[in-house]
Amino acid sequence: MFDLFKSLLKAEGYSLTAARKAVFAALQHREPQTMHNIVAACRGQADRASVYRTIQLFESLGVVQRLQIGWKYKLELSDKFSSHHHHLSCTKCGRTIAIDEDPALEKRMRLLAKTNGFLPQDHQLEIRGLCSLCKAGKS
């Protein structure tokens, strides 16, 4: 997985620097991270501007993906590195549940893309609603 990362960079002629390693490391969570999180996690290892630049690079290389979750966007490793791009987010308490890919959904999405002449690279699905706790009024 780290090797895949390394080779993706190399393949496009980018070097594997400390800052890039730090940002990549900051993304190793099941839950998507805010930019704020990532900048904080990289403190001492990469400047804020570098983090932004790195995220842009990663996005263009398809290493990370930007998701809208609730009110702010978050970042997570893309399909190539992990596979939970489906999220349930609670409109009341803000809790987020990351769920694994659903083969039936995947298939349907590929079809949708195809009928529109689209070559799919990545995707995101967010379902907003009330989580089981809020639904029951237990907040």
Next chain:
Amino acid sequence: MFDLFKSLLKAEGYSLTAARKAVFAALQHREPQTMHNIVAACRGQADRASVYRTIQLFESLGVVQRLQIGWKYKLELSDKFSSHHHHLSCTKCGRTIAIDEDPALEKRMRLLAKTNGFLPQDHQLEIRGLCSLCKAGKS
């Protein structure tokens, strides 16, 4: 449709003001709008700060939904008012195609929510990739 909007506000004890009407009006498009668009469309009818506050209110009432499309977020009326929350966005040229809801996808999503004890209110799906033009290298 405007009546539904009116009653949603009333039901929660909010009044139907000129500013809120202006923001609601600015959202009547098939394509999702940027905050910038909306602020501009409301010029003379609502201050920027009010637009932001209104969008937050609308979001909490489930009137609008925030989507991540490509690099920036956009806003569109939620499920209750319109039904295209599926988007194909081209990672190369930035073009966006709004596609109508797919019943099979809908069904699958409801199931996903249900198995997680979730009460779904709204959703968004974005598929990123290359549009037919970029795929063919015609930009």
Next chain:
DNA sequence: TCTATTTTTGCAAATTTGTCGCAATTTTGA
């Protein structure tokens, strides 16, 4: 309708986010 109360607004200032230029540092390749 008139008035007191509550809600909403506009404006300006403050924060937060994200970007840019450039000199200094690191990496790469010969």
Next chain:
DNA sequence: TCAAAATTGCGACAAATTTGCAAAAATAGA
């Protein structure tokens, strides 16, 4: 090991979003 190219940190900026507050508008009750 050295020169060229890529990357970084550090402000300074610029854009986006939030906040406080007094004025204006909407609401409910007499």
